[in-house]
Amino acid sequence: MKISNRAFNTPASPIRKLFPKAEEATKRGVKIYKLNIGQPDLKTPICIKKRCQNYSKDLVYEPSPGIPELISTWAKYFATDKLPVTDKDLIITTGGSEAIVFALLATCDPNDEVIVFEPFYTNYKSYAIQTGVKLVPVTLKIEDNFHLPKIEEIAKKITSKTKAILINNPSNPTGTVYKKKELQAITDLALKHNLFIISDEVYNEFVLDKKNKFISMMSFTRIRQQLILIENASKKFNVCGARIGALISKNQEIIATATKFAQARLSSPSIEQYALIPIFKTAKKYTQKICQEYKKRRDVIFEGLKKIKGTVCLKPEGAFYIIVKLPVNDTEKFCAWLLDCFNYKKQTVMLAPAKDFYATPNRGLQEVRIAYVLNSKELKKAIEILKIAIDKYNKK
Numbered sequence: 302m303k304i305s306n307r308a309f310n311t312p313a314s315p316i317r318k319l320f321p322k323a324e325e326a327t328k329r330g331v332k333i334y335k336l337n338i339g340q341p342d343l344k345t346p347i348c349i350k351k352r353c354q355n356y357s358k359d360l361v362y363e364p365s366p367g368i369p370e371l372i373s374t375w376a377k378y379f380a381t382d383k384l385p386v387t388d389k390d391l392i393i394t395t396g397g398s399e400a401i402v403f404a405l406l407a408t409c410d411p412n413d414e415v416i417v418f419e420p421f422y423t424n425y426k427s428y429a430i431q432t433g434v435k436l437v438p439v440t441l442k443i444e445d446n447f448h449l450p451k452i453e454e455i456a457k458k459i460t461s462k463t464k465a466i467l468i469n470n471p472s473n474p475t476g477t478v479y480k481k482k483e484l485q486a487i488t489d490l491a492l493k494h495n496l497f498i499i500s501d502e503v504y505n506e507f508v509l510d511k512k513n514k515f516i517s518m519m520s521f522t523r524i525r526q527q528l529i530l531i532e533n534a535s536k537k538f539n540v541c542g543a544r545i546g547a548l549i550s551k552n553q554e555i556i557a558t559a560t561k562f563a564q565a566r567l568s569s570p571s572i573e574q575y576a577l578i579p580i581f582k583t584a585k586k587y588t589q590k591i592c593q594e595y596k597k598r599r600d601v602i603f604e605g606l607k608k609i610k611g612t613v614c615l616k617p618e619g620a621f622y623i624i625v626k627l628p629v630n631d632t633e634k635f636c637a638w639l640l641d642c643f644n645y646k647k648q649t650v651m652l653a654p655a656k657d658f659y660a661t662p663n664r665g666l667q668e669v670r671i672a673y674v675l676n677s678k679e680l681k682k683a684i685e686i687l688k689i690a691i692d693k694y695n696k697k
């Protein structure tokens with residue numbers, strides 16, 4: 302007996318695959334500054350925790366498209382940004398992850414192609430393998446500030462099999478916030494070639510500087526029938542374990558299709574759906590505060606990295622990630638070495654090698670992704686340790 306090729310080809314998450322090494326290091330008494338995973342240290346709001354604690358109903362299957370009251374408050378939250386999302390345009394999913402899988406399943410058959418911008422959220426690779434979709438990468442370059450290339454470069458990737466363009470704004474892992482002109486060009490391209498746009502906007506509240514502005518793909522009126530938005534609660538409200546997201550589209554055929562997929566998995570979690578309802582009413586106030594915190598952390602990490610000789614990085618504009626080129630040949634080996642062989646005063650750092658954030662082979666070999674999910678004091682410490690580690694590694 303043999304497992305499927307699909308199973309064999311599914312990559313281990315680069316964010317998680319170093320966990321066994323981290324466990325071993327912890328057993329040896331080494332403190333690890335975990336900058337590998339987008340799991341913020343910020344607290345889940347008390348109002349959410351209280352609603353979980355006070356939940357007394359039976360844990361039944363909820364309606365497959367989600368609890369109506371949550372659908373309604375989430376749709377209204379979009380209205381605060383003047384986006385025309387109504388209850389019938391939104392279904393609740395088990396995390397943004399499930400919403401992306403539903404979007405790929407709804408728009409593509411096996412072997413169809415989806416254009417993505419690399420480096421991208423690494424799990425896109427796994428979703429593509431699960432759904433039989435081929436990711437066709439357009440490489441973003443640090444010299445272009447990780448912004449989109451000329452539209453002709455993107456158009457070159459379109460074939461008769463292309464069904465959609467998948468874009469993540471603000472971007473994990475580069476922190477790019479795309480400009481109106483770039484997004485407009487993507488919508489024009491999608492309209493011209495009759496493509497869907499899957500717009501992963503889960504970091505929509507995390508734009509770190511006033512000079513930049515988040516623009517939802519939904520604000521482009523003409524594209525709406527071809528558009529699927531991906532949303533979640535995980536990072537917005539520090540509830541990563543709640544597993545609640547949303548798929549949004551003005552195209553009712555897409556919503557009906559996604560609802561059929563949702564019916565096959567029956568229901569998203571009861572308690573967490575219920576618990577999230579009130580926070581949407583004060584969402585902006587909550588996220589503005591945590592955005593300030595990420596801005597502070599971004600400045601600490603960026604200034605710290607600049608002081609490490611040989612590193613190359615850009616100041617992220619949004620989300621809470623940064624791609625950094627390190628003065629080492631192979632960051633997979635370096636990240637493993639940090640956990641297996643190195644410690645400074647019983648401390649080390651855990652980073653995500655960036656190779657798997659690219660679909661093009663052998664790209665990003667010298668890069669890591671850092672998630673600035675620790676407080677400023679800890680981030681300063683982590684950077685100091687990283688600097689010492691790089692010096693030691695290069696003297697080996």
Ligand SMILES: Cc1ncc(COP(=O)(O)O)c(C=O)c1O
Nearest residue numbers: 339396397398422473533535546
């Ligand atoms: C860009 C992006 N999209 C989607 C997700 C999925 O999030 P979740 O399934 O927790 O909602 C993540 C999680 O880190 C992400 O970074």
